[in-house]
Amino acid sequence: MKNILIPTDFTGTSDLALAWAKFLAKQYMADGAETTLILAHITQPYIPDTTLPTGEVGAGILAAQELEDVGELNLQELAQQLQREGFSTRIESRFGSIDSEIVEVADEVNPDLIVMGRSHIDSFFDWLAGSSAADVAMTAHCPVLVVPTLEHGQSHPVRLSSIAYATQLEFDENHILRPVVQLARTFNSQLRLVKINALNQPNVRDDQQYLAQIVSEFGQSRFVEDNLEADNVTDGLKKYIHTYQIDLLVMATRERDFLSKLLNPSLTKRMVLSADVPVLVYHAEENY
Structure with a gap:
């Protein structure tokens, strides 16, 4: 397994997905494979509130740019942390719709696997809307591993018995x-x-x-x-x-x-x- 793509929003849900990606990568690396963890962060576009004065729109766009900059900085820090742990890394920072951008990144970098976290679904509306992880799993052109976050932030043990x-x-x-x-x-x-x-x-x-x-x-x-x-x-x-x-x-x-x-x-x-x-x-x- 050469490349594993891990979309992240730097939350506990993404941390669980990263834990599984590291678990898989360590085994393949131990078997002599050169495995790269590709970290991707998507900043969603700013949607202007039409009830606000026109001047507020520009402020919102600037805020979105700041979020994109912060996301890229966090990606770099996470990549450096993983490198200290012995992993080869690469980062991809994008701006757009989460689902479509993740699939686009995957089409570009051609990973062997995408590993994504899925937040706990609390209501019927959460279920109806689905999740980015589920949508990516249905549309990506490579295998997708979806790691759930359970109630109260709990998770399934990282193992493959x-x-x-x-x-x-x-x-x-x-x-x-x-x-x-x-x-x-x-x-x-x-x-x-x-x-x-x-x-x-x-x-x-x-x-x-x-x-x-x-x-x-x-x-x-x-x-x-x-x-x-x-x-x-x-x-x-x-x-x-x-x-x-x-x-x-x-x-x-x-x-x-x-x-x-x-x-x-x-x-x-x-x-x-x-x-x-x-x-x-x-x-x-x-x-x-």
Whole structure:
């Protein structure tokens, strides 16, 4: 893993994401890989208040410029701190919409992984609005690891003893499983393939067809296969995570049209927004 992109706003939520990025980087560095932590900070544009006198707009723009300058200074200090810890770093300071700028930075620097924090969702309106992390996870052209902040600033331990890969066995997933199997090997993690059987989840194809493909390439000893009955997939996965003390949930998302997204929000996005453990998102139609 050569490059890990970590967007930061210098809060506790970003600190949790950075802790996971450092954890991953240390292992790859120990294996001889040259890994760079790319720190990115996005300053959002100033939105003028039309109820204020015209003269106040200029003051707001100056304040936004000051925030951008402070953000870049904080980035430099954080990079220096990480360098003292033995990490190679790079900084990217941008001005614009958080989601789109992060994706743009990723397109430019071509990271192997984006690691982002996700703040605790307190209300229905927080859920409706979503989060920058969830939006980036759905649109970035590389894998995205979303690290949640739980209630009262709590977090899941930074470890990779057990990894769960959520599958419905409805399409060929070997191209996604390859890096997941490699991740499990690198960290000596137990890898579990879990399928949630729920009434609202389609079950069109024969599971054995895709299980045979998986076993043929990776071998039966590489993973544990589990099936769980549940009222819905989201609740089933949450129960599974708790029951088996999962440290990381891996999910794949597929490209869908606008109407599908509106009427039936992505299961992957729902888990990114609600899971109590980090969620690693791959895009099934992309080749990494």
